[in-house]
Amino acid sequence: MKNSERGIGQSVHRFTFSHVFGPETTQSEFFEGSTKEIVRACVNGVNGLVFTYGVTNAGKTFTIQGTSKDLGILPRSLDMIFNHIRGRQYLKMNFKPYLSNDVKKLEDAQVKQEEAIKAALLASLKEETENVSGAVTNMCHVELTPSNYTSKNQPSDPLAEKNFVPLDTHRTNTEQRTQASVWISFCEIYNEYVYDLLSVLSTSKNQKRRVLRICEDQGGNSYIKDLKWINTQSTEEACKILKIGNKNRSFACTRMNEQSSRSHSIFSIRLLKLTDEHQPHVLGVSELSFCDLAGSERCNKTQAFGDRLKEAGNINNSLHILGKCIAALKQNQNPKMKPSYIPFRESKLTRLFQPFFCGKGKACMIVNINQHASTYDETLHVMKFSAIAKQVIQTILPKSLGYFPPKLVGGDGKPIVRFDVNASLDDLPDCTEASTEEEVDITILSHEDLLKTTESLKEKLVAERQSKLLLEVKIRREMAEEMFRQLLETEEAWSNRLEDLKDSYEETLESKFEMYKEAIKKHAYMCAMEQIEDHYVPIEEFIAEQEKVEDRESKILQLERQLDEQSQRLLALGSPNSDILTTENGTELDLANKMMKRANEGLQKQCTEKDELIKSLKLKIQKLNETLLEANEGYRKMAEENSRLKHTVMLKDQEMNNLQNWAKRVLELEETVSSLQKELERKKHFSAEEPKQQKPRRGLLANLKSTVAGTASTPLGKGWGKGEDVSTPSRKHVLFAHKTKE
Numbered sequence: 042m043k044n045s046e047r048g049i050g051q052s053v054h055r056f057t058f059s060h061v062f063g064p065e066t067t068q069s070e071f072f073e074g075s076t077k078e079i080v081r082a083c084v085n086g087v088n089g090l091v092f093t094y095g096v097t098n099a100g101k102t103f104t105i106q107g108t109s110k111d112l113g114i115l116p117r118s119l120d121m122i123f124n125h126i127r128g129r130q131y132l133k134m135n136f137k138p139y140l141s142n143d144v145k146k147l148e149d150a151q152v153k154q155e156e157a158i159k160a161a162l163l164a165s166l167k168e169e170t171e172n173v174s175g176a177v178t179n180m181c182h183v184e185l186t187p188s189n190y191t192s193k194n195q196p197s198d199p200l201a202e203k204n205f206v207p208l209d210t211h212r213t214n215t216e217q218r219t220q221a222s223v224w225i226s227f228c229e230i231y232n233e234y235v236y237d238l239l240s241v242l243s244t245s246k247n248q249k250r251r252v253l254r255i256c257e258d259q260g261g262n263s264y265i266k267d268l269k270w271i272n273t274q275s276t277e278e279a280c281k282i283l284k285i286g287n288k289n290r291s292f293a294c295t296r297m298n299e300q301s302s303r304s305h306s307i308f309s310i311r312l313l314k315l316t317d318e319h320q321p322h323v324l325g326v327s328e329l330s331f332c333d334l335a336g337s338e339r340c341n342k343t344q345a346f347g348d349r350l351k352e353a354g355n356i357n358n359s360l361h362i363l364g365k366c367i368a369a370l371k372q373n374q375n376p377k378m379k380p381s382y383i384p385f386r387e388s389k390l391t392r393l394f395q396p397f398f399c400g401k402g403k404a405c406m407i408v409n410i411n412q413h414a415s416t417y418d419e420t421l422h423v424m425k426f427s428a429i430a431k432q433v434i435q436t437i438l439p440k441s442l443g444y445f446p447p448k449l450v451g452g453d454g455k456p457i458v459r460f461d462v463n464a465s466l467d468d469l470p471d472c473t474e475a476s477t478e479e480e481v482d483i484t485i486l487s488h489e490d491l492l493k494t495t496e497s498l499k500e501k502l503v504a505e506r507q508s509k510l511l512l513e514v515k516i517r518r519e520m521a522e523e524m525f526r527q528l529l530e531t532e533e534a535w536s537n538r539l540e541d542l543k544d545s546y547e548e549t550l551e552s553k554f555e556m557y558k559e560a561i562k563k564h565a566y567m568c569a570m571e572q573i574e575d576h577y578v579p580i581e582e583f584i585a586e587q588e589k590v591e592d593r594e595s596k597i598l599q600l601e602r603q604l605d606e607q608s609q610r611l612l613a614l615g616s617p618n619s620d621i622l623t624t625e626n627g628t629e630l631d632l633a634n635k636m637m638k639r640a641n642e643g644l645q646k647q648c649t650e651k652d653e654l655i656k657s658l659k660l661k662i663q664k665l666n667e668t669l670l671e672a673n674e675g676y677r678k679m680a681e682e683n684s685r686l687k688h689t690v691m692l693k694d695q696e697m698n699n700l701q702n703w704a705k706r707v708l709e710l711e712e713t714v715s716s717l718q719k720e721l722e723r724k725k726h727f728s729a730e731e732p733k734q735q736k737p738r739r740g741l742l743a744n745l746k747s748t749v750a751g752t753a754s755t756p757l758g759k760g761w762g763k764g765e766d767v768s769t770p771s772r773k774h775v776l777f778a779h780k781t782k783e
């Protein structure tokens with residue numbers, strides 16, 4: 042789960058920055074604490090870059106531009122610059138910034154053209170905002186009123202006096218009167234395309250905006266080709282132009298901020314330092330840029346699709362490259378680490394900022410924090426990024442190193458005069474360099490200049506080649522080492538893998554071998570069992586068969602013996618008297634032979650018969666076996682049936698015994714009943730004879746009756762069978778007898 046979804050982050054992160062401004066900080070305090078130094082450096086000839094970084098809605102635009110009531114660092118810087126040059130502002134427009142660092146002296150016609158462009162630009166704002174003109178004017182008036190002077194309005198402002206830093210503080214020739222001309226430009230990088238925000242927009246919707254190219258001069262400094270530079274003579278004017286630029290800026294509605302800027306906007310102020318009007322020389326050019334980076338939020342957060350997603354991708358990409366550049370710069374500052382490639386050229390933004398990262402200007406990064414918990418993760422990302430940037434130590438190169446001094450070119454772009462801020466004209470390096478974009482025609486340079494340039498370029502080339510060669514050798518060596526190491530690692534990995542594979546195959550083979558062994562054993566056992574079953578013969582039969590075979594063998598032996606005897610007899614007959622045999626007893630021999638043959642045939646017949654007999658016997662044995670098995674089975678069943686029947690018979694016997702016992706008892710009881718009846722008869726007879734004794738007898742009978750009635754409820758009485766009427770006289774008698782007996 043993301044920290045933003047959990048609410049507040051669980052862990053504490055610490056970052057170090059040059060200065061932290063709390064939410065209570067006013068714009069004025071912020072300007073004093075962050076940008077003022079850079080503006081001061083700028084007016085002293087050092088380029089400056091201020092850029093704001095943070096998530097959408099964090100207040101980047103607010104910091105740079107502010108509101109009409111609460112001015113940002115840009116109008117304040119403008120104000121400070123105009124304060125600096127107050128009274129020495131060069132009002133003509135005939136010196137204009139050119140390429141990255143040069144100045145072009147315009148012809149009269151060109152000056153008029155510039156004036157027309159400016160007027161048209163300001164008019165475009167006037168047309169639209171006539172009714173609401175208060176906005177910009179107010180914006181500049183609220184705080185700037187005291188310092189809002191053009192050169193015509195001479196200052197009497199204490200604030201301006203306080204901020205004033207003489208432009209020519211470092212110049213030795215104090216008699217020379219310096220003047221300054223201020224030019225501004227406003228552009229944006231949108232989807233990796235650079236657009237001029239000060240171009241008058243076409244009313245036709247189909248007409249696309251002109252895309253500008255980023256080029257480099259001979260010093261490797263990037264600049265935007267054909268970018269409009271507007272001469273500005275007051276903060277108010279500059280604010281108006283800013284307003285116009287803002288209007289043209291690509292705003293897109295995202296879910297996070299309805300006025301969210303989806304492009305990086307760059308507002309630049311170029312300060313041209315010139316000698317006096319009559320014999321104008323360019324003393325120096327310095328630039329101060331304010332870059333309002335697009336929000337660093339991620340694509341999913343803004344729920345962007347289509348064009349918005351593309352925008353987000355490009356924004357993230359350029360910020361990512363910026364991060365990479367800063368990280369590489371930091372790494373390269375560590376002498377213990379390998380110097381790494383800085384990908385300045387991978388995005389338009391870093392390409393433009395490159396000189397600042399290479400020590401050709403002061404850079405200040407302002408990190409805006411949105412305190413809302415929903416932007417926690419993005420803000421954390423911003424903090425990490427900017428904390429790295431903080432660790433990059435900026436070393437501002439001295440003017441003599443790495444700088445190609447600005448040169449003055451004519452209206453046609455051809456150099457007019459050489460100059461340098463710190464050096465005298467004679468000490469100046471050659472200014473005959475042509476820009477990589479062929480902006481300057483070198484053929485117009487003098488022969489000496491050309492030679493000097495060529496020499497210095499040659500030296501540079503040789504040095505460059507040497508360093509490149511060394512770098513190449515180093516890179517090659519490192520690559521070879523790396524490749525060798527990777528090869529070794531790969532080899533080791535493969536050999537390990539081979540070993541593993543070998544082990545696993547061996548294990549598989551062993552298990553399969555065991556399996557086959559088991560299967561073969563099983564199969565052999567099954568075969569043996571089948572063979573045993575096939576060849577199984579009961580022992581009695583086997584013995585009987587053996588006896589038969591022995592019998593037949595003895596018979597065969599007997600027959601063989603007979604055959605021997607016969608053949609001996611034949612030999613005896615044939616050998617001594619062969620002649621006789623052939624001649625005299627030929628017929629006899631034939632007969633013997635025939636007999637022998639017949640005997641032999643008979644024997645053979647007997648043998649085949651015996652064989653057949655053996656076969657039939659075997660068949661019979663087999664059938665007998667089967668019959669025996671069936672009989673066994675039948676016997677087993679019969680035995681089971683028999684035992685069952687025996688059991689039934691036993692039960693029946695028991696029942697019979699019981700019935701017999703009962704019958705015996707019935708007989709006994711019947712006998713008892715009859716004897717009792719007799720006794721009763723006798724008693725009756727006796728009572729008729731002795732009437733006097735009737736009373737006691739009646740008592741006895743009553744006793745007997747009561748006894749019979751009592752007996753009827755005894756268990757024995759109950760046991761006399763259900764369904765029988767116990768009230769019948771015979772039953773009563775039986776019961777009575779029974780009781781009496783007891």
Ligand SMILES: Nc1ncnc2c1ncn2[C@@H]1O[C@H](COP(=O)(O)OP(=O)(O)OP(=O)(O)O)[C@@H](O)[C@H]1O
Nearest residue numbers: 096097098099100101102103298300301302335336
């Ligand atoms: N310190 C502040 N005090 C008062 N209002 C502020 C402050 N910071 C930002 N705001 C307000 O918050 C809103 C968003 O600020 P702003 O447009 O500057 O954000 P942003 O970071 O530039 O956003 P985006 O990246 O989308 O352009 C504006 O209405 C602005 O006035």
